[in-house]
Amino acid sequence: TADSETSLRIALQKDGRLTDKTINLLEGIGLQFDNYKRSLMLKCRNFDVELLLIRDDDIPEYVQDGVCDLGFVGANVTAEMGADVTTLRGLEYGMCRLSLAAKKDGIIKTVSDFEGKTIATSYPNLTRKYLEGKGISSKVVTISGAVEIAPRLEVADAVCDLVSTGNTLRANGLEEIETIFESETELIRTNKDLSPGKKKLIEKFLVRIDGHQQAGR
Numbered sequence: 001t002a003d004s005e006t007s008l009r010i011a012l013q014k015d016g017r018l019t020d021k022t023i024n025l026l027e028g029i030g031l032q033f034d035n036y037k038r039s040l041m042l043k044c045r046n047f048d049v050e051l052l053l054i055r056d057d058d059i060p061e062y063v064q065d066g067v068c069d070l071g072f073v074g075a076n077v078t079a080e081m082g083a084d085v086t087t088l089r090g091l092e093y094g095m096c097r098l099s100l101a102a103k104k105d106g107i108i109k110t111v112s113d114f115e116g117k118t119i120a121t122s123y124p125n126l127t128r129k130y131l132e133g134k135g136i137s138s139k140v141v142t143i144s145g146a147v148e149i150a151p152r153l154e155v156a157d158a159v160c161d162l163v164s165t166g167n168t169l170r171a172n173g174l175e176e177i178e179t180i181f182e183s184e185t186e187l188i189r190t191n192k193d194l195s196p197g198k199k200k201l202i203e204k205f206l207v208r209i210d211g212h213q214q215a216g217r
C-alpha cells in the first residue's frame with residue numbers, strides 16, 4: 001500500500017520488561033499514541049510512524065525481513081538469532097548479561113570445568129559459540145523458560161541464563177561463573193533498501209532519540 005511506502009513501521013515488545021521503557025522513550029521524543037495496551041498495531045498521531053507490538057523473539061526476524069523498518073529489542077535476542085540487521089543505537093535500558101552459572105559449592109569453578117557437562121539455556125547459539133571459542137565441548141540443552149531450576153531437577157549440571165541482579169541465581173543455589181554476553185536494548189534497522197522518504201524519517205527519529213538520551217544523562 002501507499003501507506004507502507006511512507007510510514008515507518010517500528011516493532012517493539014508487546015508485553016514485557018522492555019515495553020513501558022520503550023513506550024516512555026517514544027513518548028519522550030514527542031510521539032503520541034492512543035492507549036497502547038489494547039492493540040497490536042498503533043498509529044502515531046503526530047509522526048509518520050506505526051508501531052507493531054509483538055513478542056520480543058519475533059522482532060529481529062521482522063526487522064531482518066523488512067516487515068518492520070526499525071525495532072527495539074534486547075541485543076541478546078538479536079545476537080542469539082544471528083539476525084542480519086544493523087544496530088543504530090544502544091539505549092541503556094534492559095541491561096543484563098548472559099552468564100554461565102553452576103551449583104554453589106559444586107565442582108564447576110571456572111569455565112574449563114564446563115568440559116563434558118550439560119548446560120541448560122534459552123540461548124543455545126550464544127552458549128555453544130562461546131564454549132567452542134574456548135575449545136570446550138559441553139552438551140547444550142535448550143529450555144524455553146525457568147532455566148535456573150534445571151540443575152535441581154538434574155536435567156543439567158549448569159545453566160547459561162540472563163542475569164541482572166543475580167537474585168534468581170542465588171535463590172536457586174547457583175553462582176555465576178562467567179559472563180559470556182553483555183546486553184542492553186538496541187534500536188535495530190533493517191538492511192533492506194528503504195525509500196528516500198523512510199531514510200529521512202529515520203534520520204529525524206535518530207536526532208530526537210540522541211537529544212533525549214543526552215538530556216537524560
Ligand code: PRT
Pocket residue numbers: 013014015016017018054055056057073074075076077094095096161162163164165166167168169183184185
Ligand atoms: O513475551 P516475550 O517473549 O515478549 O517476553 P520474554 O518473557 O521473552 O522477555 P522479558 O520481558 O522477560 O525480557 C525482555 C528482555 O529484557 C530480555 O530479552 C533482555 O534483553 C532484557 N532483560 C533485562 C532481562 C532481564 N534483564 C532479566 N533479568 N530478561 C530476563 N531477565 C530474567 C532472567 O531470564 C532471569 O530469569 O530475570 C531473571 C534474572 O534476574 P535477576 O535480577 O534475578 O538476576
Ligand code: ZN
Pocket residue numbers: 055056057
Ligand atoms: Zn521472548
